[in-house]
Amino acid sequence: MSAGFAGARLRALLAEGRAVAAPGVADALAARLVAQAGFEAVYMSGDSTSAVRLGMADVGLLTMSEMVDNAARIVDAAGGLPVIADADTGYGGPVNMRRTVREYERAGVAALQIEDQVSPKRCGHLGGKAVVPAEEMAGKVRAAVDSRHDPNLVIIARTDAIAVEGFEAALDRAELYRQAGADVIFVEAPRSLEELAAIGRRFDCPLQYNASASGRTPAIGRPELATMGYRLAVYPGQTIFAAIPAIRAILAHIRDSGGAAAAPVEMASFRDYNETIGLSEIAAFEDAHGTPATRRVQF
Known part of the structure; x- marks a missing residue:
């Protein structure tokens, strides 16, 4: 804009x-x-x-x-x-x-x-x-x-x-x-x-x-x-105030449990994460503009 x-x-x-x-x-x-x-x-x-x-x-x-x-x-x-x-x-x-x-x-x-x-x-x-x-x-x-x-x-x-x-x-x-x-x-x-x-x-x-x-x-x-x-x-500050305790919780979980399974906070899935940051849009743009299949974004 x-x-x-x-x-x-x-x-x-x-x-x-x-x-x-x-x-x-x-x-x-x-x-x-x-x-x-x-x-x-x-x-x-x-x-x-x-x-x-x-x-x-x-x-x-x-x-x-x-x-x-x-x-x-x-x-x-x-x-x-x-x-x-x-x-x-x-x-x-x-x-x-x-x-x-x-x-x-x-x-x-x-x-x-x-x-x-x-x-x-x-x-x-x-x-x-x-x-x-x-x-x-x-x-x-x-x-x-x-x-x-x-x-x-x-x-x-x-x-x-x-x-x-x-x-x-x-x-x-x-x-x-x-x-x-x-x-x-x-x-x-x-x-x-x-x-x-x-x-x-x-x-x-x-x-x-x-x-x-x-x-x-x-x-x-x-x-x-x-x-x-x-x-x-x-x-x-509301977005960052919300993020701080969630980040603290997942870090404590990884530190104390030995892994990331059964996270104590709601987590974005890998697909949700990639949709949020526009990977599908990038893939569509690549398809429309001739990017070779071996080089296209996939998830």
Whole structure:
């Protein structure tokens, strides 16, 4: 999917008046599974990307080029779904932001999300955060908007100021970012239903809700979110949180039982695994394009 088409598709979804679900992924396999599950959008989580690519916490260790590379692979695997990609702090000032936007556009994302933390940043639901001056972030938002080659690329502005400056200050910051041209506002880590509702009353643009499992933000269903003005609900870590105990269980079983038989968790069959990663499609393509029988994929 081209960046322009992806952005237009995401904008159409955001205009439907409901909260669109975008499960978080860290890699191409997870993106493929999201598409096969019938979702309409994919969210590339920076926290999960750090966990999968580095095996480390999200404390600003990934570079822009590493994130863009991951985004491009996710776009390729997402089956045409629009990809919302975490772009951290934009990786520098306005000129850096210009390059960031253009690199993410080339990767084919539908939207990129930038935040007002200082660099190095950290996961939005961790403590010890700090934010840049609001005007500095507004300048980066303007730089992102002005750097788009395609106006359909969605710019999501996130503020982490609730934990640093308080709720009202965070709303004021978000208002400034909206005035700077952000298409979607994301106030990170509201602490109550009342704060979620107040965000919805303050803004007349699409809002993003983060269904983090940290417990800082109340868990709420998408129908209720939609009534508050939230048009995008991201589930950043749920896929990787589900994978960790399953991987631990099978590793413990192999270690302790001496083999892989009678696994304690549900396992994909070899056929299911190969269907999931598109082997049948590859085999059909080979058949259609003259690959010798001895070289065709079989399973």
